[in-house]
Each structure stands twice: as structure tokens, then as C-alpha cells.
Amino acid sequence: MKKYKKHSLLLLVIVMFILPLLLDIYWLDVLTLVLFYVVLTQGLNIVVGYTGLLDLGYAAFFAVGAYTTAILMTTFHWSFWLTLPVAALFAAVAGIIVGTPTLRLRSDYLAIVTLGFGEIVRILAINLDITGSSSGIYGIPRPTIGSYVLSSQQDFYYLILIVAIISVLVVYRLGHSRIGRAWVYIREDEDAAEAMGINRIRLKLLSYATGAVIGSLAGSIFAVKMSAIAPLSFSFLQSVMILLAVVLGGLGSIPGVVIGAALVIVLPEVLRGAEDWRYLIFGVALVIMMIFRPQGILPKKYETEDRSDLDEKEETNDKDHSMSV
Amino acid sequence: MKSLLKLTNVNSYYGKIRALNNLSLEINEGEIVALLGSNGAGKSTTLKTISGLVKPKSGEIEWNGQSLVGVPPHKIVESGIIHVPEGRRIFGGLTITENLELGAFTFRKNKKWVREGIERSFDLFPRLKERAKQPAGTLSGGEQQMLAISRGLMGDPKLLMLDEPSMGLAPIIVQEIMRIIKEINKQGTTILLIEQNAKAALRLANRGYLIEIGNIIMHDTADVLRMDDKIIKAYLGA
Amino acid sequence: MDVFLQIFFDGLVMGAFYSLIALGYTMVYGIIKLLNFAHGDFYMLGAFIGYALLSFITGDGGLNAGLLGIGAVFIITMIIVGLAGIGVERIAYRPLLTAPRLSILITAIGVSLSLEYASMIGWGASYKVYPIKLSKNGLEIIGAQISFAQIGLIVLSALLMLGLRLFIEKTIYGKAMRAIALDQSACSLMGINVYRIISLTFFIGAFLAAGAGIMSGVYYGTINFMMGFIIGLKAFTAAVLGGIGNITGAMIGGLVLGLVESYGTYYLGGSWKDVLAFGILILFLVFKPTGILGAKEMERM
Amino acid sequence: SSKTGSGDNASGDEILVGVLLPVTGNNATDGKDMLNAMKMAVEKINSDGGVLKKKIKLEVADDGCDPQMATTAANKLVSKKVVAIVGGYCSGSTLPASGVFHNANIPMIVAAANSSELPKQGYDTLFLINGLVPDQAQSGADYFKDKGAKNIAIIHDNSAYAKDLADFAKKSVEENGGKTIAFEAINPEEKDFGSLMTKLKSLKPDGTYFTGYYAAGGLMLKQFKQKGVSGSFMVGDGSYSPDIIQIAGSEAANDLLVTATPTANFIPGAEEFVNNYKSKYNLSPGPFSALSYNGMNLLVDALKRADSTDQDKLKKALKETKAFEGIGQVIEFSDKNTLNQSNFHVMKVVGGEFTLEK
Amino acid sequence: MSILTVKNLKLQFGGLLAVNDLSFTVEKNTISSIIGPNGAGKTSVFNMITGFYRPTSGEIELDGTSLINNKPSQITKLGMARTFQNLRLFPNLSALDNVKSGMHCRTKEAVWGALFHTKSQKEEERLIEEVAQECIDFVGVRKYMKRSAKNLPYGAQRYLEIARALATKPKILLLDEPAAGLNFEEKQYLIQLIRRIRDEFNITVLMIEHDMGLIKEISENITVIDYGCKIAEGTPDEVLKNEKVIEAYLGKEDVI
Ligand SMILES: Nc1ncnc2c1ncn2[C@@H]1O[C@H](COP(=O)(O)OP(=O)(O)OP(=O)(O)O)[C@@H](O)[C@H]1O
Ligand SMILES: Nc1ncnc2c1ncn2[C@@H]1O[C@H](COP(=O)(O)OP(=O)(O)OP(=O)(O)O)[C@@H](O)[C@H]1O
Ligand SMILES: CC(C)C[C@H](N)C(=O)O
Ligand SMILES: [Mg+2]
Ligand SMILES: [Mg+2]
DSSP: OOHHHHHHHHHHHHHHHGGTSOHHHHHHHHHHHHHHHHHHHHHHHHIIISSOOOOSOOOHHHHHHHHHHHHHTTSSSHHHHHHHHHHHHHHHHHHHHHHHHTTTOOOHHHHHHHHHHHHHHHHHHHHEEEEEEEEGGEEEOOOTTTEEEEEHHHHHHHHHHHHHHHHHHHHHHHHHHHHHHHHHHHHHHHHHHHTTTHHHHHHHHHHHHHHHHHHHHHHHHHHHHHHHEGGGGSHHHHHHHHHHHHHHHHHHHHHHHHHHHHHHHHHHHHHHGGGGGGGHHHHHHHHHHHHHTOOOOOOOSSSSSSSSGTSTOOOOOOOOOOOOO | OOEEEEEEEEEEEEEEEEEEEEEEEEEETEEEEEEEEEETTTTHHHHHHHHHHHOSEEEEETTTTTEEETTOOHHHHTTTTTOOOOOOOOOOTBBHHHHHHHHHHGTTTTTHHHHHHHHHHHHOOOHHHTTTTSSSGSOOOHHHHHHHHHHHHHOOOOOOESTTTTOOOOOOHHHHHHHHHHHHTTTTEEEEEEEOOOOHHHHHHHHEEEETTEEEEEEHHHHHHHHOHHHHIIOOOO | OOOHHHHHHHHHHHHHHHHHHHHHHHHHHHHOOOOTTTTHHHHHHHHHHHHHHHHHTTTTTTTOOOOHHHHHHHHHHHHHHHHHHHHHOOOOIITTTOOOOHHHHHHHHHHHHHHHHHHHHHHOOOOOOSSSSOOEEEETTTTTEEEEEHHHHHHHHHHHHHHHHHHHHHHHHHHHHHHHHHHHHHHHHOOOHHHHHHHHHHHHHHHHHHHHHHHHHHHSSETTTTTTHHHHHHHHHHHHOOTTTTTHHHHHHHHHHHHHHHHHHHHHTTTTTTHHHHHHHHHHHHHHEEEEEEEEOOOHH | OOOOSSOOOTTEEEEEEEEEEEEETTHHHHHHHHHHHHHHHHHHHHHOOOOOTBBBEEEEEEEEHHHHHHHHHHHHHHHHOOOOEOOOOOOHOOOOOHHHHHHOOOOEEESSSTTTTHHHOTTEEEEEEEOOOHHHHHHHHHHHTTTTOOOEEEEEEOOOOHHHHHHHHHHHHEEEEEEEEEEEEEOOOOOOOOHHHHHHHOOOOOOOEESSSSHHHHHHHHHHHHHHHHSSSOOOGOSSSSHHHHHHHHHHHHOOEEEOOGGGGGGGTOHHHHHHHHHHSSSSSOOOOOHHHHHHHHHHHHHHTTTTHHHHHHHHHHHHHOOEEETTTTEEOOSSSSSSSOOOOOEEETTTEEEEEO | OOEEEEEEEEOOOOOEEEEEEEEEEEEETEEEEOOOOOTTTTHHHHHHHHTTTOOOOEEEEEEEEEEETTTTHHHHHEEEEOOOSSSSOTTTSSSHHHHHHEEEEGGGOOOHHHHHOOOOHHHHHHHHEEEEEEHHHHTTTTTGGTTTTTGGGGHHHHHHHHHHHTTOOOOOEEEEEETTTTHHHHHHHHHHHHHHHHHOOOOEEEOOOOOHHHHHHSSSSEEETTTTTTEEOHHHHHHHOOOOHHIIOOOOOOOO
């Protein structure tokens, strides 16, 4: 079972690496955007899916990454690769800044505070000179590896593909660790978690910071891929779309969230032909999907084994001790 | 004696889990019937199926000659069956008085009934009167249970179904509640009672059912059940 | 001209709009804990249906609809949109009432997109100009001007708020609404038809939003299919600031937000006013995590 | 690993030309007017036998005036292997899109967008045929100076174009000896500018210059008049649309000033164009219809001169354009690929119609 | 030797004095109980001891360390575990995952270990798994190990909460009405379980209970409170005969 899963995963990765050879530039670009969303949704999944903190301003971290890289590369002529750790650091700090005042808040108050932070970041970007105000920053140089300049669609596709794979791996491993479980305990019952000796403050901040770092990574690559960034890309709507992908796919479920990311990007593209009807259809589709799959398309399963034992209550079941959480 | 409620071969599920398995039971007018059974046997599910919270997959539920299958819960309440659920389920953010008023929702047009009902509840449980304006969520567990029972009575039940009313209550209150149940019954309300405190329940009840894995495995008068070895071992103690 | 007072009036007007929408937001939240992101779109829908009806009765270019006609348009529109609110609840929200809360948030976004783009298809993407204009008459108070329309707007939202509050606190239906918010299945055990009460809530919410929508069309003069988005967001902010779920809180939150933005525009400039508004909101919530009037959630171990 | 757009991109008997415009969103009215004009031009060209013995075919992509949408749309056009691009309405979305085309070495003729940031990028693929923001700012400032308006309030909406125009307007006003008494930004999605107008009123400006787009411009104008703010109200070409009069109401719109390159209606010799447009679309041409028409014709002209769809040759031909006669303008490019001379005028609304003021 | 000392504890909710000048001590390795009428303040005392409520005044010491101003998580780490009167399991997680939560405060691997699957991390995961299974076996809910906590029978949920508390490796375990909702047979099992917890793990047990049968059988020491004040103290035999206790709490009838 598990082996089968591993094989199909490997196959998927290989297909993803071959795809650029088969797709035209347009679809390659759409797919690249999907991969950006995969990274973003993985990050948000930690905060919303694992820890259960509703974040309506996640695009802010995407912005922190994008602007940090853009500014360091254009104004200070840094190498792209050096900007990554700095962006991650800034994002982690931003995550903690958002996190700290929200620690005492319960879900919906949290939602508005994160929304507020997201808006503040966007408005700052619009108004500050260093962020190029509303026209943003453009002419961001291409990253180089040795003497090779990453500039084609394919180059960026592969770059974000690798980052997407890494982020999936990171989120998977964190999720299946002591830290990841603690996040889930907090989501399920904060007080009970605290009673079990889990320091909710520290873990919530860690969750925000980790989510922020992943989001910033997407932002950094976004900056060099687009070569131009503007505040409009980091609006509330962007935050909502990322959240949409996470919930649509299935909160806390890594494959689910990947599917969610693909849907949220690809569906509107497929619907382009419908012109004016495009977003109406998209909206209706969202409603229908949620009605039929309220837990998301591929929800996280917590009861891993088959439930045949449930009818015959007295049957004991001590054959299999190992269990993938 | 007139049969009031009759369940025939009822099957209820939670998703794929089967909680009631061809369950049949009958309650006559004016009786107190006790429902005994271990944890997870399906006692609460039986009540939930009667009150419409769980829809049976098959089987018949007959109330005063009418089928209750598929009738929504609020209609069932209007027809005189009131279910005081396990875990109290009081409205924590509302005051004691408001909780009681909602208990009389089906009598909302009858202001006098509501007022008198609240008075009666306060007479029954003076502790509630002291806290009439307090949010019910701040009450202690026992106080909440008292509120839950009085709220059920506000709906003027013909059949009152109580799910573990003594859970979490001080002994003196349990005695009180048992007395009150008897009293309510005397005034003409039929009662279906789930109790882990089997001793008290069987002392109160006319008849009892023993339920196991969603099925009735024994039913008889309370006096007979009290002497049964199996019941003594599992529910009464030597 | 007394600038300080004038700014105060400007803020009150903006705040009154926020309040009206925040009321519906808070009500719907109060009962099913749904952040109804589509709520702003009922405001938009109200504006458009009002526009269609007004255009119909005023004919092309005619400007005198008569007070009675306008009143009728208001009522009819609000009822139509109220019914639309019920319809949306029935189709998009009811099947998800028992689902995780975030799922229903997503349907709300879906509904919002659907309403916006359906209106776009129906009425076009560009701005529509409202067929009636307001008189500019008004009062002067120590040099600051306030028009009768503005006074009417503020008084009306205050009255609606009071009425709603009485409804929720004193009537049995209002109590049932609050009880449903706490425990739906326990409510059905009280003989409450839970769905009917939820429908009623959506009706009232959409009804009020539609009223605000027409008022906005009349007051500002133009409407378009995205008009509900920003104001919906602001109303959400106002509702939370006031203490979400609390009727008076929504009203106060709306007014406070309007005033903060108004003074913020004056003293800091339009581009920073939102930073000020959100900054105040965040700071406030840090010290009072449940908003201005929100009660602390009772939770016992 | 670049130049993905080059190569065989005029296969068959068609030449594919990309169009990048906001055909949805707040600026869709102007966007659609521009598209109409381009279609009209193409129809004429094709019925005259096409170019290089082939017919022109348009591939339209919507940028919605949104930078991210524009980038995706631009990539889509690149992947369709278009020969060149005509379009570009909002500078904010044209900026990133122009980078995509530059990377693919596809020439772009920008028909409307005119922020000074566009030529600053130094792309040899980018050709701008609308007058630039600094000239526009200058014409506005000069007008104020002529009328003796010294204290000027400037308001923008934070879009790339509006901010640029506001910055240059401030500079020009101050160089002209005037004073910028307010420099404010608004959020174009909002409707209530009451407190901003109160602030203006208390500052008693001689003139107010709003540099954003018409939707917000109309509302602001209306509230400007309602509040009774002093001085005249001027807008930039982002607000040059009949819609602004509609929104503000013709009463409030009276005396509104606009800095813009004049519409076809005002151009001598454009009657034929206006009539054709009207009979085809049952609408008056929009403010940027003529420019769009010119852009398309300029491209065809360049294709003819290059005698090839090869991009390097096309670029060269465009660059070497000499006195191309379009409707209301003669196009020649500076070394920055911008117009050698711009053509800004001040228009004024009289009786609900735009009239040429200066 | 006493393990838990409560001195002059006071708790006020607005106008309501829920706990009033309460003092008591719990001796090491005993099974002790707090009883009293509903609303007397028993759960509130637990909530103060475990850090969920901040006392208005008073002192609480665990093994000589003051617990005042400590967060619940810190108190748990110091060796105190509890269950809740209204079950507070992690409803959607499997029983096993629920119990694993207890080990959180006894382990320390962080992000680094998780990302790189270091040797010590793997070792620790194995330990967590092992301890969790042990605890599950100990309370006897192995057959439900993989099911979501919310789908377990009520009694199993009660035992599961105990298992989860045990996984924190406490010195003292606080049980809030552990027998509520259990039938006679199950109560017998619970009695054995509590004894074994004390005897096999040397854990001190302090519980709140309304079931006098259970109290009589295993409790070595009882504190009775009413309206937040202590009204009696002693062995079950002494306390259950106390007139004040009978009047306020037990009543005259035998309902056990
Ligand atoms: N909401 C639910 N979802 C899934 N399974 C459930 C649910 N409620 C109860 N069950 C299962 O149905 C069966 C019967 O449960 P029920 O609550 O009727 O038992 P009970 O006899 O009332 O037990 P208790 O004494 O613990 O209250 C049990 O196996 C229980 O696990
Ligand atoms: N968070 C709170 N806010 C307000 N009052 C509270 C709060 N928690 C408890 N109380 C009040 O304190 C008193 C004591 O409550 P507590 O829960 O400690 O009682 P208890 O002894 O555990 O009762 P029971 O045996 O019924 O569980 C009660 O009257 C209750 O209303
Ligand atoms: C054509 C104009 C209205 C567009 C504006 N000048 C811009 O560059 O964005
Ligand atoms: Mg039960
Ligand atoms: Mg208690």
C-alpha cells in the first residue's frame, strides 16, 4: 500500500519534470502559476490546516518575500540566492509580528487581524518609495547559476517545481513530527493541548513563522520570474484565493491542498473561453464542489485503517501496531 | 393500559456504524420505563431516533397511532415528546430564564404558561432562581443538569425522555431528581429514563429494557429485573 | 467653516453605511457563525434592483418619481433581495450547516463571485448612474454642513439598529436565534424549526443590506457590480471591531470606523487612512480581544 | 534559452497580431472602444488585400488592468507566436507585460498607456504612440498658470500612471511658480470622498488636478461640487471618457477640464473614421480609438517596410518610421521609442460635451 | 509527606465568590478526593491548581514549587496531569494520537529533527509511540486505538482521557468526576484502574467524584467543600457520617 503510494508519487514527479517538453508556453505558464500556488498553499496549510488559525492576510508573506528579493536585487544588486535567506528571515519576523497580537484571539477576531495586517503590508507597498509605490518594482534581474542565466519559462518552471517539491516535503515532515502533532492538538482543542503541556504561544508563533517563510520563498521566486512586481498581486483577493485552494483541497491534507491549488488556477483558465460567464461559472462551481465535498476534495483522514471493525464491536484488533499518523 | 409509543425493528446508523439493530420497544401511557445498557449500547441513539435527531434507516416508530418516521424534530416536540439529551446541552450564552423560555417555544403564544412554567421550575430548583439572570454557561455541572430538566418540562411533555439525568449530580440532588421524576409521572407524564444509576432507576420504574449492541436483550417489570443475575452483576452490584 | 465638525459629519455618513451592512453581517454571524462574504453583494444587488425599478418608474430621463414611488421601490427591492438572501441560504449554505466552518466560508466566496458576475452579465460591467438625485438642502451647524439626506441616513440606521436589538433581545425569535448560534440540535429539541429561523435571519440581513444599497445609489449616484466588495470588507471590520455577533457593537463599530477613516483622511491623507483604521483595530483587539461590546466567550473546563 | 517567440510565426496565410487590453473590469469601456478601432483597421487592411500577401488576424488577451493578469495574458500571446502586439491601456499592467514581450523579442506598440516609467525600461521592443505623462503634466500646469491658478491640489489613485502624472504635475506646477497645497491619494474602489473634499475646501485651492481614471474621477467631481470646493477641477487622460460626465451628472461636470490628446471628433480630417466607427458600432469612438487605429496601421506600415515578419527587421522598421500619417498625429520616434512631439490639449466640458479649450 | 499544598485559596467571578479561603494538602502516593454539592467550587479548584484559572489570592505548591502564575503547560511539565469534567479530547484525532499528545512535554525534538529525520528524532518518535501504546494498553482501550476519539463510546473516552494524562508522566493526577456516566461494572474497572495507577506508577491521585460507592472504596482522604469553603475533612468513614456533610451533600436516602 505504502509502496504503491511511493511509486505513484515518483511517477508524478517524473511527469512534472517532463511536462515542459510537451506543453506550449501558455500552459507552461499556467502550470508554473499552479506550482506557485502549491508552495503558497503548503505554507498556509500549516497555519490554517494544521494549527487551525484562520489567516486572511497570507499574501502579505508572499509580498515580503517578493519585495525583499526585488529590492535587494535591483537597489543593492545582490545575487538572487543570497536574497532568499534574508527574505525568509524577514518573513519569519513578520510572521511573529502578526502572530503575537493574535495569540489571545479566537478564530474570527484572528481573521480580521490577519486581514488587517495583509492590507497594511499592501498599503505600505503602495505608499513607500523603496517598494516603488503602486507601479511596484520592475526590471528585476534574472538569477544565475554559475554562468547560466535563468530566463526562459522552462527555467522558472523547474525552479518553482523544485521549491514546490521541497515545500511539500517540509510540510509533510513537519506534519508528521512532534511539532506538527502539537499544531493539530492546538487546532482540535487549545485548552486541552495546553493541559497536555503544549506551550500554545510558542507553537502558534512557530506555525506562523514557518508558514511565512514558505510563503516568502514563493514570493522571492515570483519576483524573479515575473521580473516585475506590484502591490496588486498581494491583495486581499490573493489571500482569499490561497485560502480557497487550501479549503477546497482539504484542510491539513497535503495532496488535497495540491489539488486545490491546481483547481483554483486552472479552472478560471479553462473557463477563459466563457468570457463574461467565466467567474460566474467559477463561483457556482465553488458552491457545488463544497456542497458535494464539504470536507474538501481530498480531506485529511485521521482514522487510517478501514472501519470494518466498527460493526462487530467486540472484535479485538491488535494485529497491526504500526500506524502512519 | 394504552400504548403510547411503539418502536418496531428500528435500525439506525451513524454513517456506516450501525447503532440500533432491529430494536423494538413499547411504552404505555403513564409508565416510567427504564432503559439500561452499558456504554455505547445504543441507549442515547434510541432516544435520538425517537426525537428525530437520528433518522432510522428502517423500522417503524408509532406515536399515538401515528408514524414518526421522517417527521422533523420540532414537529415531534410539538406532538408532546420531549427529549432531555445527554450532556445537558443547555444554551450557555443565554440566561437561565431565557433557557426556560426557549423550553416553552411551542407555547410561545401563551405568555401565561411561560411565566408560570418558569415559576414552577424555580420552585423545583431554588438554586436556579438565585441565578435567573446569569449566563447558563457559568453554572456548575449539576446546576446545568437541573436547568436541562426544567427546560424539558417547560414544553409540557406527554412523554419525557431523560438521558442520564443524574450524571454528575451530588447524591442529595440525585434523590431530589428521582423524587421529581416520580412527581412528574404522577401528574400524568409518561417517562422514558436512561440511567447508569440502575438501582435508583429500577426503584423508580415500572418496567425496564436492557439494551446491548443496539438490540433489546431483555425486558420485564422492574421488580423482576432487579433480581436478575446479569443485571445485578453489571448494573447493581451485589 | 468648522472643519473638525464637518469631518465628524462626513465620518458619520460613511459610518452609517458601514453600520447598516455590518448589522446584517453580525446577525448572520451571530446565528450560524458564518462570515458571509457575500453579504456586501446583497447590498450591490439591492442597488441594482432598485436601479432597475427606479428606471422603470421614472422612465427615460424623467426625474420625479414622487416620494410614494420611491418608498415603494425601497420596500419592494428590500423584499426581493431579502428573498434572494433566503434563496442563497437554502441553496448554498444549508447543505453545509454541519460541515466545517471554513467550507461554508468558501461557498460564501463562491456565492459572492456568482452574484457579482451575474450582475455584471445582467447589467454590464461599467458604472450605472442612478436615475434619481437627492436635494442638496440641509442644515448648517456651527459652519459645518449636513444635508437632510445625510441626517435621514444616520437616523434611519440608528432606528434600525434599535429595532433589531429589541427584536433579538426581547422576542422569542431573537432568543431562538441566539440559541441556534449555540446549539442547533438542542434547539430542535425545544420544538424550534431551526431552518426557518435561519432563513428569517438571512432575510433580515439581506433586507437591510438592500436598503443600504439603494441609499448608496441615491446618495453617491453610481453603482457597479463590484461595489459590495470593499464595503463588505469594511463592514466585516466594523462588525468585528464592535464585537462580532453583537448588534449594538456592529452599529458602534461602523460609526467608529467611519470616523477614524474620516479623520484619518484629513490628518494623514487618503492613502494612509486604512493603515490607521486597521492599526487601531489591531491595537484595540490586542487589549480587548472580543471587540468593543463583544462578550467573552464563556468556556468552562 | 530565450527568444522563444522568434522563428516561424507567420505560418499559413495569416499574420497573427496580439492585442492586450482591459476588456473586463473597471476600464472595460475604454478597452472595448480601443478594440473596436483595431478591428476596424484590420478589416480595412484585409479587404485591401492584407499585408505581405497575408491577412491579419487578431489574438485578443485581457489584462483587466491588473499586473498579474497582464503577465499571464502576455505569456499566452507569446505562446501563440504573435508577430507583434498592439495595445496597452493601463500603465500598471503594461509595465510587466512589456517585459514579457521584450524577453520574447516581440515588438509592442503601446496605443494608450503613457507613464514615463514605460520608456525608462529601455526596451528596444517597446514603441509608444500616445503622448507621455510629463508632457501632459506640463500642459495641465501651463493651463493653470495661464488662468492665474496658483494654489493647486493634486490627487491621484495610486495607480502607476496616476502617481506618475501626479508627480510630474507637482513638478511642473512648482516650476511654473505655483504651489502644491495638497498631494493626496485615494483608493479608487471607494466612493466616499467627503472628508477629502472637506479638507480641500478648507485649503481653498485655485485648481484641483485628479490624475486617476474616470470611475473615481466622476464621483469625486460630483462630491467636489457638492461640497462647494473652490477653483476648477481638472483630470488627466485616464478620466477622458464620456462616462465621467455621466457619473458626475452634466450639471456637476460643467467646466470640467481634461488634459488629453484630442479624440477623433476634434481632429480635422477624421470625419470618415468617426462616421465609419459610428455606423459600424453604433457608438461614438472612445478617447483612445483613434490612437488604436493608428497603432494597428503603423504596424502594417512597418511590416510592409520590413517586408518580413522577422522581429528584428520589424523592430528596425518601426524605429525608422518617418512621418507616419495617422489620424490626428504624425508619428516619428525619439531615440527612446517615444513620440518625437506630443499633442496634449486641454478640453473642457460645456453643456455636457467635451470641447477643445486650448 | 505532602505533594500538593493549597493555602488560603480564593477565587472570585465578579460578585461570586466561587472558592473562599480554602486550604488542604494531599499526601504523596495517596488517593484523595474532593466532594461537595454541585457548584461548590470543586472544578474551580482544579482549574486553579492546573493554571487555567488565576486565583484571586492564595498559594498552591507542588512538591515545594509554587504554581502561582505558571501557565498550564508549565504546570503539566512540573508533573501534574488532569482530566476534564466535560471530556476534552481531540475529537477528530485517533485515540493513539490523542495519547501521544501527553508525551509532548517529555520530548524535545524540534523543526530541525523533523526536517532531516535525525537519528535522535527517530529514536524519540519511537519512544512516543511506545509510551502512548503502553498507556492505551494500561487503560484497556487498545481496540479503539485507531478510531477518532469522538466516535468512541463514552466510557472509552473517559479511559482515553486518563491514558492521555498518564502519558505526561505525572507525579500527581487530577481526575474530575471520572466515574460519571459509567455503569456499575465499568466503575469496578475504574476503581481497579485508579488503584493500579497509584500502585504501579506511584502516582498520587486526587479526584472529584459524586459516586459515594467509589469514594468509599478507594479514597483514603476526603475534603468536603460547600460554597467554596471547606466544611469537613478526614477518612471516608469520618466524613460520610458528618452531619454537615449529610445535610449539604449526601441527603438522608441511600441512592448509591
Ligand atoms: N455521532 C456519532 N457518530 C458516530 N458514532 C456514534 C455517534 N454517536 C454514537 N455513536 C456510536 O453509536 C453507538 C451507540 O451510541 P449511544 O450513544 O447510543 O450509546 P449509549 O448507550 O447512549 O452509551 P453511553 O452510556 O456511553 O451514553 C456507539 O458505538 C457509539 O460509538
Ligand atoms: N468561568 C466562570 N465564570 C463565572 N462563574 C463561574 C465560572 N466557572 C465557575 N463559575 C461558578 O463557580 C461556581 C463553582 O463552579 P465549579 O464548576 O467549580 O463547581 P463544582 O463544584 O465543580 O460543581 P459540579 O459538581 O456541579 O461540577 C459555580 O457557581 C459556577 O457558576
Ligand atoms: C490611456 C490612459 C487612460 C491610460 C493611462 N494613461 C495609463 O497609462 O495608464
Ligand atoms: Mg448515551
Ligand atoms: Mg465540577
